[in-house]
Amino acid sequence: xxxxxxxxxxxxxxxxxxxxxxxxxxxxxxxxxxxxxxxxxxxxxxxxxxxxxxxxxxxxxxxxxxxxxxxxxxxxxxxxxxxxxxxxxxxxxxxxxxxxxxxxxxxxxxxxxxxxxxxxxxxxxxxxxxxxxxxxxxxxxxxxxxxxxxxxxxxxxxxxxxxxxxxxxxxxxxxxxxxxxxxxxxxxxxxxxxxxxxxxxxxxxxxxxxxxxxxxxxxxxxxxxxxxxxxxxxxxxxxxxxxxxxxxxxxxxxxxxxxxxxxxxxxxxxxxxx
Numbered sequence: 001x002x003x004x005x006x007x008x009x010x011x012x013x014x015x016x017x018x019x020x021x022x023x024x025x026x027x028x029x030x031x032x033x034x035x036x037x038x039x040x041x042x043x044x045x046x047x048x049x050x051x052x053x054x055x056x057x058x059x060x061x062x063x064x065x066x067x068x069x070x071x072x073x074x075x076x077x078x079x080x081x082x083x084x085x086x087x088x089x090x091x092x093x094x095x096x097x098x099x100x101x102x103x104x105x106x107x108x109x110x111x112x113x114x115x116x117x118x119x120x121x122x123x124x125x126x127x128x129x130x131x132x133x134x135x136x137x138x139x140x141x142x143x144x145x146x147x148x149x150x151x152x153x154x155x156x157x158x159x160x161x162x163x164x165x166x167x168x169x170x171x172x173x174x175x176x177x178x179x180x181x182x183x184x185x186x187x188x189x190x191x192x193x194x195x196x197x198x199x200x201x202x203x204x205x206x207x208x209x210x211x212x213x214x215x216x217x218x219x220x221x222x223x224x225x226x227x228x229x230x231x232x233x234x235x236x237x238x239x240x241x242x243x244x245x246x247x248x249x250x251x252x253x254x255x256x257x258x259x260x261x262x263x264x265x266x267x268x269x270x271x272x273x274x
Contacts, residue, residue, distance in 0.1 A: 022121060023047045023241045025055065026148040026262045027210065028102055031237065031267040032152070035093045035154045038183055043085040043148070047208070053222075058082040060103055068096030068163050086189060093157035095179075100251055102146040106253045114140025116173045121243045122204025122218070126257055129247050141249055144259040151264070156272035164266075167194060171242050172260035174205070180238075180266035188230040191264070192221075199225025202271065203242050210237035210265070211222065235269040 027042045043054045055216055058079040066073050069092035076082055090096045109117060118127045130136050147170045150162070164176045177190040193200040203221045206228055219227040229240065245259035 012164075019081045020118075022243065022261060023051075023206065023208065023239065024148055025239050025241065025262065025263040025265050026098060027237070027239075027265055028152055030100070030258070031151070032271045033090065036089060036091050037154075039088050039090075039152075041088050041098070043084070043086060049245050055085055056084050056086060062101040062103060064088075064098075064100050066090065066096045066098040067166060067168065068092070068154075069094040070096075074129050088152075090152060090154040092154070093155035094160050095163045095181075096152045096154060097149055097166065097168070098152060099147065099149040099170065101170065104143045104145050104252070106141075106143055106255060108139055108141045108253075111137050116234050120222070121208075123234060123243050123259070124202050124204075126245045127261075128248070129257075140257070141253065141255045142145055142245065142257040142259045143253065143255045144261065145171070145244075147260060147262040149174065149262075149264045151180060152174070153270070153272070167197070169197070169201055170194075170262065171196060172200075172242070172262040174240055174242060175267065179274075180191050180268050181270040183230065183233065183268045185234070186230075188228045189233060189268075190226050190228050190230075191240060192224075192226045193242055193244075193262055194225065194261075195246075195260075199227065199261040200244055201225055203244060205229070206241045208239040208241070209234070210239055234237040235270060237267050238265065240264045241265075247259045 024045045029040045032040045042052050043056050045054045046052050061082045064075045075088050088098055135203050159184045164179050173194045175192050183189050201221055201223045205227055208216045217232045221227045233267045241263040243261050245257045
């Protein structure tokens with residue numbers, strides 16, 4: 001990484017993220033279905049009381065798939081299946097990672113609002129680029145898309161392979177390096193962020209409790225793209241969300257940046273352990 005940009009990223013890392021209004025995630029009605037059970041899948045955006053169903057539609061989805069004991073499975077069964085409520089079924093016992101990829105949308109924000117958005121989401125790559133080019137007083141124009149993953153355990157059979165840590169090749173991706181279902185209080189739960197297959201240092205991870213008594217918190221990835229969530233976790237359902245972006249030329253709508261929102265949801269309470 002060029003010295004100038006690395007210094008700017010380091011300075012930008014001092015920014016404290018605020019509200020997380022741009023969260024996007026998928027959440028199955030249960031993370032521990034029986035094999036073959038049909039599971040409703042919520043596709044959500046927002047944060048806290050502001051969360052809402054994302055308007056799922058065929059033209060907005062590149063793919064709705066999963067990987068696991070059944071290999072790579074597409075859960076799109078025609079255009080009508082890509083409307084709410086989405087439904088999934090995991091035929092074989094074991095761990096499955098469901099994931100969704102969306103098409104691009106366009107956004108243009110006034111300079112102050114765009115700068116606030118970069119601060120809130122911790123998008124240090126673009127904050128550094130705008131600082132380097134002295135363009136903080138210009139409107140921010142971006143194309144953005146979304147990626148969401150959810151770790152599901154079908155039945156109580158012993159897991160085959162470490163699907164929680166498997167890189168799926170998503171543009172921006174969060175992986176867990178330990179199995180969240182096996183997590184116990186006091187243990188680490190390490191995550192790693194990839195952008196175009198490369199580890200992302202200085203990415204902000206927004207971690208949100210989807211139920212129970214857990215508290216929201218943020219962590220920042222280290223030089224190797226990893227961050228440990230374990231210290232602040234509790235039993236329950238969790239959302240881990242991040243955003244990354246890159247300057248790009250010749251984008252549609254004369255956008256300056258290509259931005260990707262990415263998330264991982266999981267449960268840390270294993271029903272099979274009872």
